[in-house]
Amino acid sequence: MNPVISRPLCGLLFTLLVIGLVPASAAEEPAYEESDFLNRVRRLTFEGRRAGEGYFSPDGNQLVFQSERYEGNPFFQIYLMDMMTGESRLVSPGPGKTTCAFIRPGAGDILFGSTHHDPESEALQRAELEARAAGEEKRYSWDYDPEMEIWVAAGDGSGLTRLTDVRGYDAEGSYSPDGEWIVFSSMRDAYNRELTEEEIKILEVNPAYFAEIYLMRADGTDQRRLTDAPGYDGGPFFSTDGSKIVWRRFDEEGLTADVWTMNVDGTDQYRVTDFGAMSWAPYEHPSGEYIFFASNKLGFSNFEVYIVDAAGLKEPVQVTYTDGFDGLPVPSPDGSKLVWTSTRHQGEGGQLYMGDWNHEAALEALERSPQRERPE
Amino acid sequence: MKERVNLRAICALAVLLAATPAIGATGSLESYVTYLTSDELEGRLTGSGGERMAADFIAGQLGELGAEPLPGQEEFKIPFEFTAGTNDGGTTLALKAAEVEREWSSVDSVQALSFSDNASVTGGVVFAGYGLVLPESQDFFYDSYTGLDVEGKIVLALRYFPEDMDQESRSKLARYSGLRYKALQARERGAKALLVVAGPRSPNAGEIVPMTFDTAVSGSGIIAASISGAVADQLFEHVADKTLEQAQASLDDGNPHVTGFEIPGFELTLDVKVERERRTGYNVVGMLAGTDPGGSDKPYVLLGAHYDHLGRGKNGNSLARAEEVGGIHYGADDNASGTAALLEAGARLVGMEHKRNVVLAFWSGEELGLLGSSAFLNGPDDEALLAVDTTAGYVNMDMVGRMKDNRLTVQAIGSSSVWPRLIEQSNVPVGFDIQTMEDPYLPTDSTAFNTASVPTLNLFTGSHEDYHRPSDTAEKINYEDLARVAQFGALVTYRLANMDQAPDFVNVTPKRQEGGSRDTLRAFTGTIPDYTTEVEGLRLSGVIEGGPAAEAGLQEGDIIVGFAGQEITNIYDYTYALEVVKIGEPVAVVFMREGERHEVTMTPTARD
Ligand SMILES: [Zn+2]
Numbered sequence: 001m002n003p004v005i006s007r008p009l010c011g012l013l014f015t016l017l018v019i020g021l022v023p024a025s026a027a028e029e030p031a032y033e034e035s036d037f038l039n040r041v042r043r044l045t046f047e048g049r050r051a052g053e054g055y056f057s058p059d060g061n062q063l064v065f066q067s068e069r070y071e072g073n074p075f076f077q078i079y080l081m082d083m084m085t086g087e088s089r090l091v092s093p094g095p096g097k098t099t100c101a102f103i104r105p106g107a108g109d110i111l112f113g114s115t116h117h118d119p120e121s122e123a124l125q126r127a128e129l130e131a132r133a134a135g136e137e138k139r140y141s142w143d144y145d146p147e148m149e150i151w152v153a154a155g156d157g158s159g160l161t162r163l164t165d166v167r168g169y170d171a172e173g174s175y176s177p178d179g180e181w182i183v184f185s186s187m188r189d190a191y192n193r194e195l196t197e198e199e200i201k202i203l204e205v206n207p208a209y210f211a212e213i214y215l216m217r218a219d220g221t222d223q224r225r226l227t228d229a230p231g232y233d234g235g236p237f238f239s240t241d242g243s244k245i246v247w248r249r250f251d252e253e254g255l256t257a258d259v260w261t262m263n264v265d266g267t268d269q270y271r272v273t274d275f276g277a278m279s280w281a282p283y284e285h286p287s288g289e290y291i292f293f294a295s296n297k298l299g300f301s302n303f304e305v306y307i308v309d310a311a312g313l314k315e316p317v318q319v320t321y322t323d324g325f326d327g328l329p330v331p332s333p334d335g336s337k338l339v340w341t342s343t344r345h346q347g348e349g350g351q352l353y354m355g356d357w358n359h360e361a362a363l364e365a366l367e368r369s370p371q372r373e374r375p376e
Numbered sequence: 377m378k379e380r381v382n383l384r385a386i387c388a389l390a391v392l393l394a395a396t397p398a399i400g401a402t403g404s405l406e407s408y409v410t411y412l413t414s415d416e417l418e419g420r421l422t423g424s425g426g427e428r429m430a431a432d433f434i435a436g437q438l439g440e441l442g443a444e445p446l447p448g449q450e451e452f453k454i455p456f457e458f459t460a461g462t463n464d465g466g467t468t469l470a471l472k473a474a475e476v477e478r479e480w481s482s483v484d485s486v487q488a489l490s491f492s493d494n495a496s497v498t499g500g501v502v503f504a505g506y507g508l509v510l511p512e513s514q515d516f517f518y519d520s521y522t523g524l525d526v527e528g529k530i531v532l533a534l535r536y537f538p539e540d541m542d543q544e545s546r547s548k549l550a551r552y553s554g555l556r557y558k559a560l561q562a563r564e565r566g567a568k569a570l571l572v573v574a575g576p577r578s579p580n581a582g583e584i585v586p587m588t589f590d591t592a593v594s595g596s597g598i599i600a601a602s603i604s605g606a607v608a609d610q611l612f613e614h615v616a617d618k619t620l621e622q623a624q625a626s627l628d629d630g631n632p633h634v635t636g637f638e639i640p641g642f643e644l645t646l647d648v649k650v651e652r653e654r655r656t657g658y659n660v661v662g663m664l665a666g667t668d669p670g671g672s673d674k675p676y677v678l679l680g681a682h683y684d685h686l687g688r689g690k691n692g693n694s695l696a697r698a699e700e701v702g703g704i705h706y707g708a709d710d711n712a713s714g715t716a717a718l719l720e721a722g723a724r725l726v727g728m729e730h731k732r733n734v735v736l737a738f739w740s741g742e743e744l745g746l747l748g749s750s751a752f753l754n755g756p757d758d759e760a761l762l763a764v765d766t767t768a769g770y771v772n773m774d775m776v777g778r779m780k781d782n783r784l785t786v787q788a789i790g791s792s793s794v795w796p797r798l799i800e801q802s803n804v805p806v807g808f809d810i811q812t813m814e815d816p817y818l819p820t821d822s823t824a825f826n827t828a829s830v831p832t833l834n835l836f837t838g839s840h841e842d843y844h845r846p847s848d849t850a851e852k853i854n855y856e857d858l859a860r861v862a863q864f865g866a867l868v869t870y871r872l873a874n875m876d877q878a879p880d881f882v883n884v885t886p887k888r889q890e891g892g893s894r895d896t897l898r899a900f901t902g903t904i905p906d907y908t909t910e911v912e913g914l915r916l917s918g919v920i921e922g923g924p925a926a927e928a929g930l931q932e933g934d935i936i937v938g939f940a941g942q943e944i945t946n947i948y949d950y951t952y953a954l955e956v957v958k959i960g961e962p963v964a965v966v967f968m969r970e971g972e973r974h975e976v977t978m979t980p981t982a983r984d
Contacts, residue, residue: 035781039782040782042782043809044803044804046796046803047797082804084805086803086805314635354807370956
């Protein structure tokens with residue numbers, strides 16, 4: 001490197017970013033640091049404005065994720081990354097909004113929520129692009145499009161098939177370990193019955209209030225409802241042994257959320273976390289010993305990844321400690337890696353990160369973690 | 377069509393092979409670095425015997441790889457000529473008035489500026505204040521030549537810029553106060569020559585401007601010299617109503633209505649003699665022929681690294697501490713690391729099928745000012761060895777041997793829209809915690825390619841306290857991760873070489889206005905900026921022991937966000953702020969440490 005040139009005319013090696021949102025008070029020294037749990041942290045995605053929601057194939061060789069990298073479409077599309085070559089291919093059709101993909105064990109099919117069938121979808125894309133050009137992008141523009149339906153396609157995007165077709169947002173689906181069942185979140189309850197006047201008002205400001213967890217067969221038949229509580233129930237995943245479902249439940253106003261577990265028939269609903277903050281995006285470690293989740297316990301816009309023992313008896317342990325958003329944690333099927341979504345690169349949107357996961361350290365930290373006083 | 381499918385299949389296999397760490401790579405990397413940093417090679421100064429030995433070694437390795445010389449070349453080694461140093465060859469100044477004649481010939485009185493041509497000129501003298509001209513684009517009027525006719529005259533001007541103006545104005549003027557820029561302004565107005573004096577109210581008052589290392593060749597048409605304060609005072613004896621100090625004082629508040637004046641009563645003859653030592657340096661360039669270069673719109677892809685370093689550090693860019701001065705600057709990280717990684721990447725690329733020709737370029741002269749890469753692109757008679765419009769992209773590796781915490785900085789990604797995808801694909805198998813940076817204007821060879829409108833990328837593992845010091849040694853290299861950098865460089869190059877269409881070139885607007893130069897930077901703070909971290913402010917990767925920053929209590933990891941009342945959001949803000957502080961005058965420094973804001977007082981010292 002040549003310093004003579006660096007000084008007068010080059011060397012702009014900085015771009016702007018917001019210095020951390022972590023409160024300066026060091027009143028509570030954290031007991032751990034990130035490297036206690038995560039090593040060889042790497043950024044997985046670079047192309048496009050943002051990417052997130054990465055989920056592994058059962059053999060760990062592929063990762064399905066959503067990314068804003070489809071030319072002319074300002075919304076997420078679904079991509080499948082080959083973890084050996086680094087190459088990604090488009091799975092979803094291209095137009096419209098998509099979200100929350102998952103790879104079917106055994107078959108390799110990929111389910112995802114999509115609005116591409118909506119004749120309005122291209123107009124919505126244009127409207128979003130125009131709003132962005134005018135600098136009016138909504139800060140958090142997830143709008144629970146009632147046209148969102150769950151679709152499934154082969155890994156190369158062929159054989160696209162629709163699995164849900166009732167009005168109301170249907171998305172956030174994932175397969176059971178045997179690939180025979182899909183658990184998902186739906187807001188159909190806001191459209192399939194007469195709403196009270198109060199409910200009509202709620203639908204306008206907080207449509208997610210109506211979201212409940214549903215179960216269906218992999219072919220879309222036999223759809224049944226598992227939860228019945230006011231507030232957003234979403235993000236459900238099966239446990240590794242297939243016996244439980246873990247999901248997040250918001251309170252009625254949508255201000256706080258907690259991680260819950262239940263049996264696959266909806267019985268034995270059990271609240272695992274109680275930070276009084278937004279604790280969401282749970283996913284079980286394949287050992288079955290603990291659940292990853294993200295929470296803004298440390299500050300409204302400061303999400304970090306935590307782990308909590310499956311029974312929720314111990315105080316959760318914080319595992320990420322980097323400024324910016326860290327959330328949507330998903331372990332690899334062998335439990336040795338963790339993929340999550342982060343803004344730690346200080347970019348305008350989140351991107352996927354992966355690190356080597358130290359399972360032993362996680363178990364030890366949970367072991368040492370104080371017993372929690374549970375209200376119930 | 378079938379052929380393409382076949383190629384794809386082969387590609388996937390090649391990537392799979394590339395994804396696995398090469399067996400023995402760490403050992404060969406260590407042996408390359410060890411040889412390049414051996415005492416025998418004496419720091420690989422361009423034009424030295426050590427540089428020649430390094431070039432021979434690299435050429436030997438290229439031969440073993442099975443690379444071939446570039447088309448039209450017999451050898452891997454490609455010579456280029458450069459100016460290795462400048463000395464004053466006996467510059468004189470003679471005054472001839474009606475009654476007196478005087479002559480100065482010692483370098484304490486008059487000395488050439490290192491970029492001057494050799495010539496003898498005679499003319500009357502015009503004092504042009506600070507000799508400053510701001511371009512109209514600056515929205516700030518300042519022109520020392522307003523109302524002055526300097527056609528056919530010798531201009532006498534003050535060094536630096538007005539001393540007592542407000543901070544903001546000083547920062548504007550500072551950018552245009554480089555001596556070369558001042559000399560150019562005088563020449564454009566028809567002046568025969570420029571004489572510069574450091575005014576009594578400025579730093580280095582009355583002192584001759586040292587001849588800096590300057591690789592400029594003669595023929596610029598600029599004739600310029602510096603004179604001592606004593607000589608200037610004698611010229612001012614012919615000014616009826618003021619001394620040099622009074623003239624400077626009237627200019628120092630920046631009043632634009634104070635103009636220069638002709639100094640009557642004598643003629644000066646300035647005879648400038650600059651001795652330029654011409655030497656030969658060697659780029660070492662090999663090619664791995666592609667399978668279908670003719671089928672590509674741009675048939676060449678380059679992967680490069682400079683292999684030269686500072687020798688014993690006598691060319692002005694050494695940061696050796698007092699007890700290290702004159703020692704061999706081994707340059708293990710800078711840039712034996714990149715050189716070794718390039719050889720290793722070349723070995724990997726040999727086994728990977730690529731459509732375009734892959735050129736492995738080992739540059740010399742980088743430390744002296746990107747001489748080798750620039751010569752390669754411009755050629756001795758402006759004839760490039762490789763036409764740039766046949767070059768799809770250039771990937772550079774400079775200082776890649778000190779990886780910490782898995783962090784690799786990938787710079788210049790703003791130069792093409794394809795980089796994010798290529799970086800993503802290449803990094804999935806390798807797995808770095810990559811920080812990307814947009815700006816392609818970097819202090820390394822990739823900048824020469826950017827100037828030639830070639831998309832560039834630079835890999836960098838960060839600066840450190842051994843940077844440009846004899847302590848940058850081989851045992852401090854992280855060979856295991858260096859092997860991964862080589863793997864990553866090979867993968868990016870491989871993907872570039874197989875792209876159906878060459879990447880687009882995005883012309884990034886430089887954020888820095890030209891016109892200044894190093895001789896305007898007067899204050900020394902002893903801060904070492906961290907070039908790898910993107911923060912709002914200036915993060916320090918260290919402070920120089922005993923320097924003003926260290927005295928003030930600043931340390932590694934601190935982020936400077938305010939300096940002398942200026943907000944600091946990046947290194948440019950800092951450089952500007954630094955240009956206008958007064959030496960010896962305490963300034964407030966605001967910085968963040970562990971998320972908390974602190975303020976200290978620092979007293980910049982003079983930079984020598
Ligand atoms: Zn260097």
